[in-house]
Each structure stands twice: as structure tokens, then as C-alpha cells.
Amino acid sequence: SRGVEFSRIARMRQLLRSDQKYSIEDHKKIQLDAYSLRAEADIPRFTGWKSEAPEVERAREILADWDAVLAKESAAAAIYYVWRAEVDAEIFSSDTPGNQRRSLVEAGLKKAVARLTKELGEDWAEWRYGRVQNSAFPHMLAVEFDLPDVERSGGFGTIAASSVSFRHILDTDDWDRSVFTITPGQSGQPESPFYGSLQARWANDEYFSLSYSRAAVDGQVAFRLTLKP
Numbered sequence: 001s002r003g004v005e006f007s008r009i010a011r012m013r014q015l016l017r018s019d020q021k022y023s024i025e026d027h028k029k030i031q032l033d034a035y036s037l038r039a040e041a042d043i044p045r046f047t048g049w050k051s052e053a054p055e056v057e058r059a060r061e062i063l064a065d066w067d068a069v070l071a072k073e074s075a076a077a078a079i080y081y082v083w084r085a086e087v088d089a090e091i092f093s094s095d096t097p098g099n100q101r102r103s104l105v106e107a108g109l110k111k112a113v114a115r116l117t118k119e120l121g122e123d124w125a126e127w128r129y130g131r132v133q134n135s136a137f138p139h140m141l142a143v144e145f146d147l148p149d150v151e152r153s154g155g156f157g158t159i160a161a162s163s164v165s166f167r168h169i170l171d172t173d174d175w176d177r178s179v180f181t182i183t184p185g186q187s188g189q190p191e192s193p194f195y196g197s198l199q200a201r202w203a204n205d206e207y208f209s210l211s212y213s214r215a216a217v218d219g220q221v222a223f224r225l226t227l228k229p
Helices: 007-015 024-031 037-046 054-064 075-086 098-120 199-203 214-220
Strands: 134-137 147-151 166-169 179-182
Touching: 007 037, 024 166, 037 054, 037 075, 037 098, 054 075, 054 098, 075 098, 147 199, 179 199
Parallel strands: none
Antiparallel strands: 134 147, 166 179
């Protein structure tokens, strides 16, 4: 239906098969999958022609050779993300003639290059997707307690949604093999060492053990809180 984002669902259906068993590592890859079906459909728009404007042509070549993965270090992903925001919406209409679509693609690239140059600088090596699609961690009351912004892969219609702060994979055969990742930490107290202790691991897509049994919990315990009446 109109307004429903279906590309994540379609990608999950590509990756999940009823006749296959998946390990914890397999599930990690699925949860962190940053392949964009939207980009896959758009990449052909950047092939089969050349622009007379050198900067636009450079951007076109980058997108024509791109693997459609929204990786945080990718300049192609950054260009594509901004291009989608800048390109005239008529390009997606079935009523728009083919030759007009190409001119719209080029005009959108010109705008994207100009915007990225203004916002991220003239060095294209600094045009990382993570810089245009980052995650902020402002404190709701005091800026002194804000945590640094984080550059991440995914988002923008991929399975690896950038707004997901908690991911877990549960092994019902052995609960202690379960893993999870969360941000920013496991304490809401800014003065606690655990306030933002997990932010970097979340940013780097690292999982860690989600212990269930007493033995597993005791093996990882750092502090004990004793409550007495």
C-alpha cells in the first residue's frame, strides 16, 4: 500500500529460506545486512551514458560500479543517498519519457555533488555514508550528557535499520549461546562507567553474550548489588 516501506521485507524474503538452517553467525549477517534493493533498482540509471560535466561524470561512474551496499565508509552510498533526496520526483513516474529521465538523473547528480561538497568538503574521500546517515545520542535534558554521534552502515530501507538500538539472537537449544548488542549502555546514569560503555561496540556491529544460566552470569559478573531491608 501507499507509504509502506516494503524493501526490508523483500530483502528478508531473499535471505531467508524454509529449507535452510541458520546459525547465530548467519543471523548476525542478516540483521546487519546493508544491501539496498532500492539502490539495486536505481543503479541502471547511471549506466549507458556520460556527462560532460567532470564532477557529475565522476559521481556517475562511482554509482555505476557500486555494489548497492550502504556501508558507512562508502562514498558511493553517500552520493546515492543525497541523490535520492535531490533528484526530481518525476523520474519515478511511469509517465516520464526515457530521455527526460536521463536528464533528471544528471540534474540530481549535479545537485548531490554540490550539496556534498558544501556539507562534507571538497575531498571526496571524506564523503562517507556514515557522515550523512549517522546516529545522534542527545540527552533529553542536558547537553553536557550528550554522547558522540555514531557513523553506521545500513538504514534507508535496508534490513540493518540505523535506528535499531537493540538487536538480539536467541538460541532456544542453549540459551547461554544467545547474543545481543545495545546502545549506548546499560545504565541511565551519566556518571556511571556503563552510561555509554556499549556505544562503540554497537557502532562496530559487535555482539556479546546474553547470559541466562547462573553459571554463565557468575562467569561475567563485574559488580553485585545487595538490597537489604
